[in-house]
Amino acid sequence: MSLARLAELYGVATSYSPAPGRTVRASGTAVTAALAALGVDASTPEAVRDALAAREAESAARLLPPTVVWWLGAPRPGWLDGLPEGTRLSLAAASPGDEAGGWQYPPSGGDPQSPPPGVHTLTAETPAGVTATAHLIAAPRKAPVPPPRTHGLMLQLYSLLSDRSWGMGDLADLADLASWSARTHGTGFLQVNPLHAAVPSGPSGPDGAGDPSPYRPSSRRFPDPVHLRIEDVPEYAYVPARAPSITSEAARLRQDVLEEAGLIDRDAVWALKREALEAAHAVPLTPGRRAAYQDFLTEQGAALEDHATYNALAERHGPDWRTWPAALQDPRSPDTARARREAADRVDFHRRLAWLTDIQLGAAQRAARDAGMPIGLMHDLAVGVHPGGADAWAQRLVFAQGTSVGAPPDAFNARGQDWGLPPWRPDRLAETGYAPFRDLLRNLMRHAGAVRIDHVMGLFRLWWIPEGQAPTEGTYVHYDAEAMLAVLLLEASRSDTYVIGEDLGTVEPGVRERLREGGVLGTSVLWFERNYPPEGDGRPVPAEEWRTDCVATATTHDLPSTAARLSGDDVRLRERLGLSTATPAEAAAEIAEWLDLFTRLGLLPPGGHGDEEEAARAVHRFLLRTPARLVGIWLPDLVGDRRPQNLPGTWTEYPNWRLPVADSAGRPLTLEELTSSPRAHALLQVFAGTAVPLTGPPDARVV
DSSP states (O other): OHHHHHHHHTTBOSEEEEETTEEEEOOHHHHHHHHHHTTOOOSSHHHHHHHHHHHHHHHHHOSSOSEEEEETTSSOOGGGGGSOTTOEEEEEEOSTTOOOTTOEESOSSSSOOOOOSEEEEEEEEOTTSOEEEEEEEEEOSSOOOOOSSEEEEEEOGGGOOOTTOSSSOOHHHHHHHHHHHHHHHOOOEEEEOOOEEOOOSSTTSGGGSOOOOTTSOSEEEEEOGGGOOGGGSGGGGGOTTTHHHHHHHHHHHHHHHHTSOOOOOHHHHHHHHHHHHHHHHTSOOOHHHHHHHHHHHHHHHHHHHHHHHHHHHHHHHOSOGGGSOGGGGSTTSHHHHHHHHHTHHHHHHHHHHHHHHHHHHHHHHHHHHHTTOSSEEEEEEOSOOOTTSHHHHHTGGGBOSSEEEEEOOOSSOTTOEEEEEOOBOHHHHHHTTTHHHHHHHHHHTTTOSEEEETTGGGGTEEEEEETTSOGGGOEEEEOOHHHHHHHHHHHHHHHTOEEEEOOOSOOOTTHHHHHHHTTOBEEEEGGGOBOOTTTSOSOBOOGGGSOSSEEEESOOTTSOOHHHHHHTHHHHHHHHTTOOOOOHHHHHHHHHHHHHHHHHTTSSOTTGGGOHHHHHHHHHHHHHHSOOSEEEEEGGGGGTOOSOSOOTTOSSSSOTTOOOOBOTTSOBOOHHHHHTOHHHHHHHHTTTTOOOOOOSOTTOSOO
16 A cells, blocks of 8 residues: 555556556556656665655645646636645746746735736745745646638658659658648648657667657757758858769659659668758858857757757767767766867757758748648647657656656557657656746747647656566556646647647546647547447447547558558558458458448448549548548548558568658659649549638738
8 A cells, every 4th residue: 555655646557447447457566667767766665665754744844836837817726725824925937938027926906816827936935934936837728729620731741752852851842732732722731740850870770770750759849950951051052062963862862762662761861961961061151141040049048059969979979878978978067068069060060950940940831821821830749759869868857767658558459559768757847847848849839830749648647668578567657737738738829829639549538628628639530430339339420429629530640541441451461461450351341331321421422432532532521521620631642542651560561651652553753743643633622612711911820
């Protein structure tokens, strides 16, 4: 009981419910390991007793927790009731842009007022003269709500090559796709994969290459310069001596993918772009650009300095900071400061890359808005970062050591999942007033109309797996969901950004409801929308019964394309790779049930079961029947691509994250070919007349 009580005080679960009516107890090893990652020794009964006594004594002596939340416009928060009668509260600004405005509680006169929005330093003083400070997050109760019906495209940017790309899609391609799709087909958004900075090339991915997954980045705070369109960097125009050989190699990389059926080679693309950017870096900035660059450096501050320092040190010592000399593993050590000074030019190079990428991200969002998109770019926030990357180095004290994030066994994966991502420590987040999360969101929302949060349930709890153990040996660790949500809704409100949560899979009761209250949309995938037993009969959920506050889609980056599912190619692929799956007969019966439903609803012509293109259009006609605010169209579905971009459960067995968009025969297509495809136009015509026009001028929203 003592261990269970200690775990409860630190938010560590001792059991969980993978399904209604079923409870699974976490092993003592998992609980003890999670506590150890939080700095608590629970290895022996004596250690548990001492830790429990210390925690209870600390709680009894504490006047305020490290961070508290005040929802603007709501009744006074409950934590006020725990303070001694007569306690007075006052505020001081804790970060730039947050003004305390002389607020105090109780007020000297008049009715009590909510504090100004922002994150503040709260001081409490009791009548007995006891004082305490805490971080106070004053946040709106709801995020901005998107238009009642908007459709858009979902894509993996690297997979979209144009005739100008250097072996993978770039930000100019993204801007071009936005302009074409909005002006021609009235799309309202482009949902793009995480554009976070990747771990520098090293033996962390398949075949000894850099890890190609956009969901295991080095940093979530800064974008990856591999997405730059080099020709749009002004200084590159002044390196004519290097340009011909670079341009020739860029054409070869593009040809390898588009004409030779090669895989996207991110490492080779980055090596070439880095060569071009290093040449451009030697060109002095004009006075105006120098001033703009200095403004960016001032705005980004120490976070950018750390990010650039990591990249400079990685060039010398390798991409995993855990293998560096011990003194350099601490970002605040004197040795690190000395190494930063010695590598000043390389540090400046990497700071410059972040600035250039930020500029082109802004240009892509402006292109989308100028074309009439009411939302524009929908950026994706990965659930975590690589343990050897920049964020884990710069913020090492905020990350739990000796553990990683994943998922417990469920109906789709009996072995569970280990994503290899270190989790944030909830106690350290609270001690900082959630500064790492605030800074991350602020940068992500700089050039976004919306953000998608991968595994949004992580705002509430994450499955922690002890290092070296199987995913089955993990347990849940809870976060202060009210504080996490308050930060999210505060930053979304400030930037007028819509928020979408990926809430697929096992979801704790009450989570979806709490997110909906906060204006956070969910994600609904057609094939999963069934009335599952024991409450339901297993049949598809009628379109009119779908959620309103969601993005309705036919697939995601982790699932088969619509063409693959309709044709059965997805089942055959999984069988070929030895992955557990439904039998071909079971899969065919499921598809037939959906097609029968589409026919009965008049969405699919009689006899249209065998027409794959018509069936794909029927899928999207059904999505339009739902009340979903947003409808997402997987870009490869426009041209009948059968290959998944990612096949969970594979590593070297399948080329995850390295495939270009292709037609139904597997022939890679350029952006120019895709936009002229009759099949693409026919599918997008399903959405003709459904777009919500932009209200106000394109720059009416704060970005």
